[in-house]
Amino acid sequence: ASPDSNSRHFLSIIRFLNHSRYNFMKDFSPFREDLLKYFYTELHKISECIQGGRSIYYPPMNTLLPINSTQFIGPAPSPQKDRDKYAHRLNETSSLTDRIFGKTVPREFGFPAPEKLIDHYADSMEHHIEKRVAIFFQQLVACYQTKLHFEIGKTLNQGESAPALMASKNGTIRKLCPRNAAHSSTIPCLIAYRGSEWDAHQRDELEVLEGFVYLKGSHIYGLCNSTIDMPRAINEADIAIDGNSEGSALRTKSLALLNKAAQGDLTPVKGLKNFLLLLINTVHEKRGTVAKEDVRKALEYYEKILNGIQNSIANDPEIFSHWLDIQVDPSDESSLMRKTIYHIRYGAIRNNLLSQALIIDMIETVRKQIFNQMKTEKRYCFAEEAFRQVLVELAAESDRPRLRKLFNLPAETNRKPTYETTKARILKEKKLLLPLLKELSRKMAQMRNDEISHRSSLTKTLREVKGWTQDDLSAKIKKNFPSLPSSRSTISRVETGAKSIDSNYASKLSKVFKVDAGLFMPHFFHD
Numbered sequence: 001a002s003p004d005s006n007s008r009h010f011l012s013i014i015r016f017l018n019h020s021r022y023n024f025m026k027d028f029s030p031f032r033e034d035l036l037k038y039f040y041t042e043l044h045k046i047s048e049c050i051q052g053g054r055s056i057y058y059p060p061m062n063t064l065l066p067i068n069s070t071q072f073i074g075p076a077p078s079p080q081k082d083r084d085k086y087a088h089r090l091n092e093t094s095s096l097t098d099r100i101f102g103k104t105v106p107r108e109f110g111f112p113a114p115e116k117l118i119d120h121y122a123d124s125m126e127h128h129i130e131k132r133v134a135i136f137f138q139q140l141v142a143c144y145q146t147k148l149h150f151e152i153g154k155t156l157n158q159g160e161s162a163p164a165l166m167a168s169k170n171g172t173i174r175k176l177c178p179r180n181a182a183h184s185s186t187i188p189c190l191i192a193y194r195g196s197e198w199d200a201h202q203r204d205e206l207e208v209l210e211g212f213v214y215l216k217g218s219h220i221y222g223l224c225n226s227t228i229d230m231p232r233a234i235n236e237a238d239i240a241i242d243g244n245s246e247g248s249a250l251r252t253k254s255l256a257l258l259n260k261a262a263q264g265d266l267t268p269v270k271g272l273k274n275f276l277l278l279l280i281n282t283v284h285e286k287r288g289t290v291a292k293e294d295v296r297k298a299l300e301y302y303e304k305i306l307n308g309i310q311n312s313i314a315n316d317p318e319i320f321s322h323w324l325d326i327q328v329d330p331s332d333e334s335s336l337m338r339k340t341i342y343h344i345r346y347g348a349i350r351n352n353l354l355s356q357a358l359i360i361d362m363i364e365t366v367r368k369q370i371f372n373q374m375k376t377e378k379r380y381c382f383a384e385e386a387f388r389q390v391l392v393e394l395a396a397e398s399d400r401p402r403l404r405k406l407f408n409l410p411a412e413t414n415r416k417p418t419y420e421t422t423k424a425r426i427l428k429e430k431k432l433l434l435p436l437l438k439e440l441s442r443k444m445a446q447m448r449n450d451e452i453s454h455r456s457s458l459t460k461t462l463r464e465v466k467g468w469t470q471d472d473l474s475a476k477i478k479k480n481f482p483s484l485p486s487s488r489s490t491i492s493r494v495e496t497g498a499k500s501i502d503s504n505y506a507s508k509l510s511k512v513f514k515v516d517a518g519l520f521m522p523h524f525f526h527d
Helices: 003-018 030-051 114-119 122-143 195-202 219-224 232-242 249-262 268-287 293-315 319-323 335-374 381-394 400-407 417-427 430-466 470-480 488-496 503-513
Strands: 084-086 148-152 157-159 165-169 172-177 179-183 190-194 227-231
Touching: 114 172, 114 227, 114 232, 114 293, 122 219, 122 227, 122 232, 122 249, 122 268, 122 293, 122 335, 148 195, 148 249, 157 179, 157 227, 179 232, 190 195, 219 335, 227 232, 232 249, 232 268, 232 293, 249 268, 268 293, 268 335, 293 319, 335 381, 335 400, 335 417, 335 430, 381 400, 381 417, 381 430, 430 470, 430 488, 430 503, 470 488, 470 503
Parallel strands: 084 157
Antiparallel strands: 148 190, 165 172, 179 227
């Protein structure tokens, strides 16, 4: 992203922390207080560096290709009975263990009553609910204008099971309450059908309908299936609003919003506002019907948090730009330009996810073949980690950072004997691994070339939305960057793809159009 954009984002974070409505230091342990003070100090250093004009490295934005509604991949729905569980150490998802007490409630807390225990999880519930809203917005973006039809699938994945919460008092240790790995998403698994086939099936013209798990293996799929360990009462609050089955009112109405977005009848921004209102009404309704005091108290927290999110959206017109991590020129009052930039960003995010899912699907196919020969279960996390590490080590040097990024590989690997033995066994399967790596390298190179081609169509789109002629754009480039090729014929060749736009040219074009450079330089599979 452009330095100006990132400077604004950093400063917004600092302002939020310094003027938050929450007292971050209240009821925090000394360790967490020290950590927060350190966080403040480091952010202020960044602020001073930005405002003083000193150089900071800014990583590129995670955007990708233009919208392409013809590429959709994913496995068929699984008949499995038990959910696969993400191992925390593999860093596959944003699943969290108990952020408040860990394994045992400290001795000074004694044996708190269930409704009192809920108060200690206020910040975790805030994270949990805000994540639910953010995930649904990302699902809206991922489904937008795909022309697919979606149904709710059986939840196939989650974080590791949460152990019971223990408490200690006067030398006595006992189980205080069960804990659950609570999903933060309303619909963890979406089954997608091609729109034309779904319509034919509804008219009884197609008997067999084949669906697939949408974007399985991508980062958003992992996000939708991530969990957070909390007392069972909080999970019961989730069940109260979500229901025990896929056919609950909240999920059914949320699915309808996703299908409207898929047809292009509802933008992600409008869809999220509708979802938020639906969620608030559902929580308010259920709060008056539950019998257990601790569950009711959790729902009260939920409603307060959701109302805060709704107020933030109403009072900050730029909040969606922040969520999409893009900058819209405040001097540009054209709603068409804003809609265009959002549309481009939606497509970039979705194609990012599609590319992840495509590559993960290729990797999973080979991984299953090798593990079947080894008679090894995927969820032995050391085996999965060993497989990923082998792929990185065998890959071409230029592709290694890309694969590490895709896998979110931990900095350190498990060095137990079982890990090394498994790794050595996987290395023997080079006849399967080397063709896979060759195809992965080809795919990533193709995606990088597609990104470059995308800059041509983007230049024309932004120019036309601005109402500029090619001569107008030529004059503006020449005025701002005299040394840059900017003749009318050059602009014409850029827009037709006859002339490629390198990153330097793209960066300067973004300044002429006053948009984030990330729109021109998605960079997902670049170094």
